[in-house]
Amino acid sequence: MFDRVLMVLCAGGLLVAGCRRPIAAADAHERSGPEFERAVALEQVGRLDDAIDLYEQILFDHPRKIVAHLHLALLLHDHRHDYISAIYHYKRYISLRPGGEKDETVTRRIRLAEQLLGAQFGRRSDINTGANQKEMAAEIDKLNGRITALEGEKRTLVDERDKLGNELKESQAEAQRLRRLVDKLQMVATDDAGAGKPRGSVLSRMRTRREGVEEASSKSAKLPPLGSDAIAAARAEAERLAAGDDSVVEVPAAGGRGSDKGGARAANTAKTVTYVVQPGDTLFRIAERHYGDGNAWKRIRDANRKQINLDGQVRVGQVLVIP
Numbered sequence: 001m002f003d004r005v006l007m008v009l010c011a012g013g014l015l016v017a018g019c020r021r022p023i024a025a026a027d028a029h030e031r032s033g034p035e036f037e038r039a040v041a042l043e044q045v046g047r048l049d050d051a052i053d054l055y056e057q058i059l060f061d062h063p064r065k066i067v068a069h070l071h072l073a074l075l076l077h078d079h080r081h082d083y084i085s086a087i088y089h090y091k092r093y094i095s096l097r098p099g100g101e102k103d104e105t106v107t108r109r110i111r112l113a114e115q116l117l118g119a120q121f122g123r124r125s126d127i128n129t130g131a132n133q134k135e136m137a138a139e140i141d142k143l144n145g146r147i148t149a150l151e152g153e154k155r156t157l158v159d160e161r162d163k164l165g166n167e168l169k170e171s172q173a174e175a176q177r178l179r180r181l182v183d184k185l186q187m188v189a190t191d192d193a194g195a196g197k198p199r200g201s202v203l204s205r206m207r208t209r210r211e212g213v214e215e216a217s218s219k220s221a222k223l224p225p226l227g228s229d230a231i232a233a234a235r236a237e238a239e240r241l242a243a244g245d246d247s248v249v250e251v252p253a254a255g256g257r258g259s260d261k262g263g264a265r266a267a268n269t270a271k272t273v274t275y276v277v278q279p280g281d282t283l284f285r286i287a288e289r290h291y292g293d294g295n296a297w298k299r300i301r302d303a304n305r306k307q308i309n310l311d312g313q314v315r316v317g318q319v320l321v322i323p
Contacts, residue, residue: 023100027067035061039071048079063158069093070106077109083117084140088147114140273322283312290322299323 030036035058042051055072058065073089076082090110094103121136275286283297291299301308303323308314 023097023102026097030065030067036065036068043071043075048075051075052080060154060158063155066093066096069096070102073109077113081116081120083113083120084143087113087117087140088144092151275320275322277314277316277318277320279316281314281316283308283314286314286320286322 031040035054039051039054039058042048042054052072052075055068055075058068059072062068069089069092073086073093076089077086087110090106090113094100094106117140118133118136121139273290275290277286283300284294287297287300288294297312300320300322301310301312303321307318307320314320
């Protein structure tokens with residue numbers, strides 16, 4: 001029965017519009033797919049109620065499969081005699097796919113369904129024909145309004161479902177990215193443990209490193225300022241090094257200037273080596289350069305108590321006495 005109706009629709013479309021290819025191709029494309037093929041197979045074996053349920057599910061999952069409206073309308077019309085639902089799906093098909101070769105045939109089916117619906121109302125009512133037709137028309141308008149509202153709600157639910165699906169995909173991608181990051185951090189921790197380093201959280205080690213940098217910065221800020229004599233000596237030392245002079249600079253030792261009770265000037269001064277701190281220098285490196293042993297850095301610190309704190313921090317440009 002359904003196959004004959006489809007043949008009539010196609011024949012009518014061919015006679016009226018000459019088989020318009022774009023709409024026919026669109027219908028054929030929408031009929032492809034395992035769900036649609038299963039629904040057609042159910043029709044062919046006579047399981048029409050199952051086919052109706054499957055077409056309704058197809059429209060819910062894939063609202064843009066417009067040709068499913070036509071298949072569903074034909075089954076509701078001819079099998080279940082649910083003319084109201086059939087009229088709705090007929091109208092949805094021609095409104096979503098206007099100008100097709102099947103428009104005239106579908107329109108005739110709508111008029112037939114309306115007539116049959118009126119007969120149904122007439123059999124259920126003892127009211128005269130005129131009053132029954134008015135009631136029927138009002139009921140149809142009411143049902144059409146309800147169907148339109150339900151269609152809007154359905155479209156909203158479909159959009160919300162698509163939105164939630166996209167959010168789920170984004171969440172899964174973010175979870176995968178975090179999982180890879182955790183795996184990478186665990187690999188780093190495992191490599192450190194294999195190299196003999198203390199194993200611990202990478203984040204805790206990064207935090208400890210940052211605290212060490214901040215502590216070093218705070219200690220550097222507490223160093224005493226350079227005096228004018230130290231700045232002048234640093235400039236002289238820099239000029240001497242730029243000129244290629246590696247000779248020892250003689251500076252008065254602490255307490256070398258002054259006078260005794262008789263006012264006589266001290267005749268002897270101690271010869272002391274000085275060094276201007278360069279970028280990247282530490283007391284350990286300076287001691288290693290001058291003594292050949294970096295562990296002797298405390299000698300330099302003790303000889304420069306006024307410029308160096310107990311922690312041994314130095315600044316670029318400081319002039320240090322090398323004992």
